[in-house]
Every structure is written in C-alpha cells, then in structure tokens.
Amino acid sequence: MGLLQHANLSLKFRFVCFVVLLLTLTIGVFSYYLLKIQRNQLMDVTREKLRDVADTIEKSIQTSMEVGRSQDVKRIIETVGSLPDLKQVRIFSKRGVILISNDPEEVGATIDKEEMELFRQQKFSTVYDIKLLEQPVFRIVRPIMNEPRCYRCHGANPNQINGVLEVDVSMQKVHERMASVRRFMTTSTLVTLAVLMVSLLFLVSHLVNRPIQSLITTMRKAERGDITARVIPDDTLEFGELGRNFNSMITKLQKAQHDLEEMHDQQMERVDRFATIGELAAGIAHEIKNPIAGIGGAIQILMEDFPRNDHRREIFEEILKQIDRIDQDIKDLLSYARTAKPTLEEHDINKVIQQALFLIRDRAAQQRVEVLTELSEKLPSIEIDEKQIQQVLVNLGLNAIQAMPNGGVLKITSAVDDSSQDPEFAAIRVEDTGRGISPKNISKIFTPFFTTRHTGTGLGLPISQKIINHHHGTIEVKSQPGDGTCFTLRLPLTRAGFMARGE
Numbered sequence: 001m002g003l004l005q006h007a008n009l010s011l012k013f014r015f016v017c018f019v020v021l022l023l024t025l026t027i028g029v030f031s032y033y034l035l036k037i038q039r040n041q042l043m044d045v046t047r048e049k050l051r052d053v054a055d056t057i058e059k060s061i062q063t064s065m066e067v068g069r070s071q072d073v074k075r076i077i078e079t080v081g082s083l084p085d086l087k088q089v090r091i092f093s094k095r096g097v098i099l100i101s102n103d104p105e106e107v108g109a110t111i112d113k114e115e116m117e118l119f120r121q122q123k124f125s126t127v128y129d130i131k132l133l134e135q136p137v138f139r140i141v142r143p144i145m146n147e148p149r150c151y152r153c154h155g156a157n158p159n160q161i162n163g164v165l166e167v168d169v170s171m172q173k174v175h176e177r178m179a180s181v182r183r184f185m186t187t188s189t190l191v192t193l194a195v196l197m198v199s200l201l202f203l204v205s206h207l208v209n210r211p212i213q214s215l216i217t218t219m220r221k222a223e224r225g226d227i228t229a230r231v232i233p234d235d236t237l238e239f240g241e242l243g244r245n246f247n248s249m250i251t252k253l254q255k256a257q258h259d260l261e262e263m264h265d266q267q268m269e270r271v272d273r274f275a276t277i278g279e280l281a282a283g284i285a286h287e288i289k290n291p292i293a294g295i296g297g298a299i300q301i302l303m304e305d306f307p308r309n310d311h312r313r314e315i316f317e318e319i320l321k322q323i324d325r326i327d328q329d330i331k332d333l334l335s336y337a338r339t340a341k342p343t344l345e346e347h348d349i350n351k352v353i354q355q356a357l358f359l360i361r362d363r364a365a366q367q368r369v370e371v372l373t374e375l376s377e378k379l380p381s382i383e384i385d386e387k388q389i390q391q392v393l394v395n396l397g398l399n400a401i402q403a404m405p406n407g408g409v410l411k412i413t414s415a416v417d418d419s420s421q422d423p424e425f426a427a428i429r430v431e432d433t434g435r436g437i438s439p440k441n442i443s444k445i446f447t448p449f450f451t452t453r454h455t456g457t458g459l460g461l462p463i464s465q466k467i468i469n470h471h472h473g474t475i476e477v478k479s480q481p482g483d484g485t486c487f488t489l490r491l492p493l494t495r496a497g498f499m500a501r502g503e
Helices: 002-009 011-066 071-081 113-120 148-154 172-223 237-303 311-337 349-366 386-402 460-470 495-500
Strands: 086-092 098-101 127-131 136-145 161-170 345-347 369-375 382-384 408-416 425-432 474-480 484-492
Touching: 011 071, 011 086, 011 136, 011 161, 011 172, 071 086, 071 098, 172 237, 237 311, 345 349, 349 369, 349 382, 349 386, 349 408, 349 425, 382 386, 382 484, 386 408, 386 425, 386 460, 386 484, 460 474
Parallel strands: 369 408
Antiparallel strands: 086 098, 086 161, 127 136, 136 161, 345 382, 408 425, 425 484, 474 484
C-alpha cells in the first residue's frame, strides 16, 4: 500500500499515466474513425458489386427472353445463385409469388412481408442492409419493366412490370474482415501503448528522475550539515542549469557559514576579553574605591581650615567634584560587573516612570528640554525591580537630554505592546529630538566601554540592557542622524510573559 501511495505521488508515475491516457484517447478515437471509414468503403464496394451483378442478371434475362429462350432464365438464375457470397437470386411477380429462384423448393411460394413492402414502396435500385438472424446481407430489389422488345409476349403497355428481380449478397466475409482489422488495430494499439509506456519510463527515469534524485540526495546531505556536497551537472540544459544554481547556492552558504564561524570566534574572543577586563576592572575598582573615599574625606577636613573667601577652597571643591566623578565611574563599573538579579514585586510601571522623570526634570529644565508623557491607564501592575527599572529610565532620560544640548523634546510613552501577536508585554518608549546616532555606531552602543562622550564610561547602556535581560524583556533602538532616537523597552506583564520569552 505504501509503495502504491509513493507511486501515486511521484512525478514520473503521474507524467507517464497522463501521457498514456492521452495517447489511449487519441489512438482510440483515431482507430474508431479509421475503422468506420474502412467499413463504409467496404460497404460501398460491395454495393457497387451487387448492382453490377443485378445489371448483368437483368440483361442476361432480357436477352434470353428476346431470343425466345425463356428456359435459359432458370439456368441463368441457378448458375448465378451458385456464385460465392450470393445468398439468394430470384424473380417474383407483382403479387409476391416466386416465379424463378436458385432454390427450387421456394418456387411458387410467397415472399415475406419485408420484401413485399420494399416493392410496394417502389424503392428500386437501392441496396439495403438486412439484419438477419443467421448473418447480415445486402439486398437489392429491381423491377423488370416491359420494354418494346417485350411487347410481343407481354403486350404493348410500357408501364407494366413483368417481374421483380431480387439479389441477396452475404456480408459475412465483410464482417469477418472488419473484425480481423479491428483485432489487428486493437492489438497494435496495445503493443504501441506498451512500447510507449516502457520508452517513457526509461526516458523519464534517465532524463528527469535520475537528475532529480541526484539533486534530492545532495540536498539531504546539505540538510544534514554536509555543505561540501555538490550536484554533478546534468547534460540537459534545464537540469544542468538547476544543478549549477544549486551548487552556487551551497557555495555561498558554505562561505556564509565560514564567515559566521569567524564572526562567532571573534565574538567569543571579545566576550572572553571583556570578561577578563570586567573581572580585572572590578578588582581594580574595588581597590580604588576605598582610597578614593579616604582622599575625599581628607580633602573635606582640609577645607575646614580655610576661610570661605579663600581661593584655595575653589581648588579643593573642584578636586571633590572630580573625586565624585571617579566614585560614580567606579560605581558604574561595579554595577556592570556585579549586576544583581532583580527582586520582582508588583509595581505600577507608570508611577516608576514618573519617579524617574522627577529625578531628571531639573537637568532637562537647565538644557531647555520639554518633557512629555503619554501613559496608558490600561496597563496593569507588573512584576519588576523598581529601583533597577528606575535606573534604566533615568539613564535613558539623561542620555536623551545630553543628545539635545540646544533644547528639544523628551517624550516617554507606555502602552500594551501591539507590535506583535503576543499581548503579554508592556512597551515603554523613550524618544528624543536630538542629533541621533550614526549607523556605524548604532550596533556598538550596547558594547561595554563604548562611548562618544569624553566624560562617559560607556557602561550606562550595557548596564541597562543587562537589567532588562534579567527582567526577561528586550531593549531596542531606532535612530536617524538629525532625527532623534527612540529606545523601546518591552517588559512581561505577567509570569506567562516570562514563559513566552522561553525562560
């Protein structure tokens, strides 16, 4: 059953069946009309022969009667009636009484109703195909008219019928010949179809199936990971082109895989290097943090010894600012190296956004940046670490403000994410109208220590990405130089959202 189903689905089987069916219908219709034409031709020939026989008999009878040898008529009828295929020859009167016949036993009998009906309808000189029980016959019924040479014996009436000649010819041989031709054509048709089927199977297997199977085998090898597999191009134009295109595709795939492996190795080297640098930086930062704190405390103690109008206090205040900056950089470095896993609790994300904006409003006002919000009231409480998400929002907000040194608009929106078929996420967008990010830098902004500002550490966005990843969310960026930047945070609304992220 499986083999039959496979055959039914194969292209070769369908193609051969279609061609055989088409040829069968074509040859069948052609043979039918050819047999019909041959039969009609044989029938026409037989009719002409029958008419010739009837004419010959009629002329012989008239000649014999004219010379007064009426006894020769019976002999003529009996002689002609003994010829092959002549089934019956006889003459009957207008009343249907048989006068002369090649069968002496029916002389004096009356003809059947069918023959009498043909005579009464005066359907003369016409050959009729009579379907008898024993065998089919052709019959001609022809009147013997009273001609002037017959006046001496039959009177001078020109419209008088002296008798009716009937000749029956057997069509058995014609039908046997037609049956023989029919058998021959049927046999030749079957043999032709068998030869064509075998030839088609061979041609399809050699020209179509073999290259297709070769291509399928090579594709399966490539599917299993063997991208060194190649198709041997076929001699035919179409399959040769297909094989060359497939080989070209596999070659490009092999090159892409090689490039991907190289890129993966490079990324792994970078990861290892960053991991080493991170561990080293964390250790150094930890060792620096305490001395820096001591230096800061000592500077503050020394400042107390100077009066407020002493210009040296300004120098010490600047030193304290730089110490605070170093301390903040160390905190960022330690935060990236040792980002704690979030403590998830239910919070109103809109309130968290408002708290983050409260921390950056003064900085925004100083740089003439207008802060706008569009916060959806349909958002439910979601499970987040409030401090970490606030840190991310503050970092993104400060970056946006710094990107607008001449003022602009900072817009923060929140809504249920409608960008995908999964509604289990909240979308928070932080948009600015600043200078934007160049295409060559946009792929590097989440790389640790990458920054375009001389005062930055390049850890703000990597820390933010790490926090969002720990929340099983995503952070995306879209930017065009001169048209501003938009960061989109997607956070799961429920625990089901965590499952949707595959965690």
